[in-house]
Amino acid sequence: MILHQFRYDLLAFLRNRQSRFFTIVLPVLFLVIFVSVFGNHEIGPQNVKASTYYVPGLSAMGVIAGSFVNLVISVTAQRESGVLKRRRATPVPAWVIIAGRALTAIVVALGVMTVLLLIGRFGYGVELPTSTLPGVVVTAIVGAVAFCCLAYALTTVIANEDAAQPMVQAIMLPLYFISGVFIPNVNLPTWLRDVAEVFPVQHLADGLHHAFDPATHGTGIVWADVGVLALWGVAGLAVALWRFTWTPAAATA
Amino acid sequence: MDEAVISVRGLRKRYAAVEAVAGIDLEVRRGEIFAFLGPNGAGKTTTVEILEGFRKRTEGDVSVLGVDPAHAGSAWRNRVGTVLQESAAEPGLTVRECLELYAGYYDAPRDIDETIALVGLREKSETLGEQLSGGQRRRLDVALGLIGDPELIFLDEPTTGFDPSARRAAWNVIDGLRALGKTVFLTTHYMDEAENLADRIAVIAGGRIVAEGTPRTLGGRERMAVRISFTLPSGIAIDELPLQASAQNGHVAVESERPLADVNVLADWALGRGLDLPDLDVRRPSLEDVYLELTGGAA
Numbered sequence: 421m422i423l424h425q426f427r428y429d430l431l432a433f434l435r436n437r438q439s440r441f442f443t444i445v446l447p448v449l450f451l452v453i454f455v456s457v458f459g460n461h462e463i464g465p466q467n468v469k470a471s472t473y474y475v476p477g478l479s480a481m482g483v484i485a486g487s488f489v490n491l492v493i494s495v496t497a498q499r500e501s502g503v504l505k506r507r508r509a510t511p512v513p514a515w516v517i518i519a520g521r522a523l524t525a526i527v528v529a530l531g532v533m534t535v536l537l538l539i540g541r542f543g544y545g546v547e548l549p550t551s552t553l554p555g556v557v558v559t560a561i562v563g564a565v566a567f568c569c570l571a572y573a574l575t576t577v578i579a580n581e582d583a584a585q586p587m588v589q590a591i592m593l594p595l596y597f598i599s600g601v602f603i604p605n606v607n608l609p610t611w612l613r614d615v616a617e618v619f620p621v622q623h624l625a626d627g628l629h630h631a632f633d634p635a636t637h638g639t640g641i642v643w644a645d646v647g648v649l650a651l652w653g654v655a656g657l658a659v660a661l662w663r664f665t666w667t668p669a670a671a672t673a
Numbered sequence: 674m675d676e677a678v679i680s681v682r683g684l685r686k687r688y689a690a691v692e693a694v695a696g697i698d699l700e701v702r703r704g705e706i707f708a709f710l711g712p713n714g715a716g717k718t719t720t721v722e723i724l725e726g727f728r729k730r731t732e733g734d735v736s737v738l739g740v741d742p743a744h745a746g747s748a749w750r751n752r753v754g755t756v757l758q759e760s761a762a763e764p765g766l767t768v769r770e771c772l773e774l775y776a777g778y779y780d781a782p783r784d785i786d787e788t789i790a791l792v793g794l795r796e797k798s799e800t801l802g803e804q805l806s807g808g809q810r811r812r813l814d815v816a817l818g819l820i821g822d823p824e825l826i827f828l829d830e831p832t833t834g835f836d837p838s839a840r841r842a843a844w845n846v847i848d849g850l851r852a853l854g855k856t857v858f859l860t861t862h863y864m865d866e867a868e869n870l871a872d873r874i875a876v877i878a879g880g881r882i883v884a885e886g887t888p889r890t891l892g893g894r895e896r897m898a899v900r901i902s903f904t905l906p907s908g909i910a911i912d913e914l915p916l917q918a919s920a921q922n923g924h925v926a927v928e929s930e931r932p933l934a935d936v937n938v939l940a941d942w943a944l945g946r947g948l949d950l951p952d953l954d955v956r957r958p959s960l961e962d963v964y965l966e967l968t969g970g971a972a
Contacts, residue, residue: 424777432765435801494764502760506814509725509755510821511747512778667727668759 421512425520426527433490433524443490444532447482451475451536454602455544463604468633472547475540476628477601479533479560483624486529487522487564489588491571495521497581500668508666522568529564547634555631555640562646563624566653570620572660579669595621600629620652676703677736678825678856679724684733686719693719695880696733701873703824706847706857708871710864712968716880717860718758718829724858725755725827738825751780754823756814758830758860762802768813769798772820779821792816792846808839815846825856832866844869864961874960878968892963899932899957901939903950915942924952 433439451474458470498504507517540546549556574591578584596602598612599622605613616622623645631640679701686694694716701707711717722728723735726742726749735741740749763771768789776782789798792812797805802813811831818826828847832840840863847870850857861867867874868888875885876892884892903925905911911920915938918927929935932955943950958966 421777424774428763428766428770428774431770432763435765497764501764502757503763505727506755506757506760506817507778509727509750509753509757510775510778511750511780513747 421516422520422523425512425516426523429521429524430527433494433528436494439490439494442493443482443485443528444535447478447485447532447536448539450481450602451478451539452543454478469546471540471544472632472634473604473629475536475544475546476556476632477625479536479556480563480599480621480625480628481596481601482532482536483529483560483563484567484592484621486532487525488567488571488574489592490528491521491525491568492574492578492588493581493584495572495575496578496584499575499666500581502668504666505668514666518572522565522572525568525571526561526564529567530560533560546632549631549636549640551638552631552636552640555636555642556628558641559624559627559631559646559649562649562653563620563627566620566649566656567624569653569656569660571656572664573656573658576659576663576665592621595619598622600625620649623648677701678703678738679707679858680734680736681720681724682734684720684723684735685731686716686723686728687731692880694723694730697877697880697882699875699882701856701858703856704851704854705872706851706859706870708867708874709858709860709877710862710867710874710964711877715878715968717877720877721827721829721858721860725753726750751821752824754818754821754826756818756826756828756831758833760814762805762810762813764803765801767799767801768794768805768816771802771813772816775817775820781822782820783822785820788816788820791819791849793842808835808843811835811839812843812846815843819850823855825858826850828857828859830861831859833862840866864959864964868960876964876967883967884963888960891960892967894958894960894963897958897963898928898930899955901927901929901932901935901953901955903939903953906943906948906950909948915939 454474455471461470462468463470463473508514537548541548578587595616598605598608598616599619601621605616627642627645630636630642677700679699681697681699684694684697685692697720709717709721719728723730724737724742726745729743735743738749738752742749763774766774769785772785772788776785789795792815794809794812794816797809802810805813815828815831818828831847832843835843844866847857847859859870871888873885873887874891876883886892889895905920905923905925911918911925914925916927916935918925927935936955939950
């Protein structure tokens with residue numbers, strides 16, 4: 421049943437030009453721009469090539485775009501247009517609708533990341549991790565799931581679909597900047613890094629950076645980062661379970 | 674045929690300070706089309722949402738298909754179809770894909786092609802839902818409400834915003850549900866819709882049922898005086914007429930308990946003087962007249 425829902429949600433996602441742009445094209449665009457601008461200088465705390473730095477960093481952005489951004493916007497729109505309410509009037513269990521949509525988001529997130537990795541590998545010659553591949557996969561999956569939960573939590577405070585897009589960008593853009601997605605955060609003042617440490621973006625990016633670092637050995641899984649992501653996911657899930665509504669906010673008088 | 678599909682006793686719903694539904698009784702029998710009318714803010718939507726299981730009641734007994742909708746699970750939802758007042762198309766899916774998605778939600782769905790044909794969307798089955806016209810989209814909504822092959826269907830203002838021909842087409846679809854043996858709970862703002870489709874009508878105003886009956890008998894309509902009206906012929910004063918009448922801007926109205934005899938008196942009188950009675954009209958109060966009377970003109 422989840423797969424039934426997943427199939428149609430994925431179809432709807434792929435047909436939506438706006439979601440294709442914001443989740444797939446935008447991260448790819450950022451990758452091309454950043455690598456072109458900074459070339460192959462050595463940057464970041466590990467002194468790796470710019471491309472090796474940006475592939476995992478922007479993969480984090482791709483995962484977030486695929487899970488969080490995509491989900492917040494589409495779920496808010498579906499709620500406000502009465503689509504969720506109509507589905508709720510059918511026998512399908514609530515969790516199937518939610519899990520089916522979340523699964524779409526997770527698959528899209530991993531798909532976007534794969535696209536970025538392939539561009540990095542074949543466009544810029546970035547070495548793909550081999551022994552540390554589990555670090556990439558585990559961090560990305562835990563991150564995607566956590567950001568799905570956070571997305572459902574965030575929809576509960578967004579009044580309508582017009583507010584959804586600016587809201588997610590307003591939350592995510594500053595976090596991308598302070599979390600090492602766009603610029604290595606060693607360049608940031610300590611207090612700003614401390615702020616970033618609190619939020620999940622930093623831990624998703626750091627987990628992926630670590631797995632890509634040629635100096636890393638072992639599985640490449642940074643359990644501290646995975647743990648923080650999981651905690652955020654649980655917190656998001658709790659808020660979603662507590663506050664999530666199926667009916668348009670505008671009509672709930 | 675008189676098995677109760679919906680049975681409501683003493684239903685109340687209070688929001689903070691307001692009592693939106695102030696103790697109503699309703700009964701809808703199997704196979705009938707039941708129209709539920711009322712002005713905005715009269716408690717209509719609240720009542721429907723309680724019956725659909727979307728809202729909790731404050732007080733009273735509610736049974737829909739033998740189950741309390743407040744605690745209904747998916748077995749119950751398999752037997753109920755819901756066409757909501759406002760719901761957009763599923764984004765990014767064609768008409769057929771929408772129906773495939775929803776068919777997958779039910780244990781024993783109707784045939785998809787047959788359902789598309791029933792609502793007259795065969796030529797549009799490969800069109801994206803968001804590209805349909807308003808009327809076509811509403812028919813898709815009806816199709817989505819029917820795809821589970823429900824026994825009972827809630828239709829909330831199914832034709833609001835339709836042009837006259839689209840409305841006729843929608844009526845044919847709804848009338849066709851009767852032939853399928855479905856029970857329909859219809860809410861509408863249009864009196865002609867209720868009159869054309871409904872077996873029985875209930876009117877809610879101020880949270881109470883103010884009238885219940887067939888379209889012909891609602892609010893004592895069948896016993897109401899018939900109004901005979903015409904334009905006063907020139908050169909004739911109103912007190913020259915053979916019947917008690919009132920006039921406004923030269924337009925005369927006679928309230929009549931015995932319309933046939935009174936028309937006869939008028940005709941004899943006019944023909945005897947070689948007069949015409951322009952714009953002669955004999956009519957019972959329309960359902961709309963009765964409704965406006967019942968709801969205090971608050972439609």
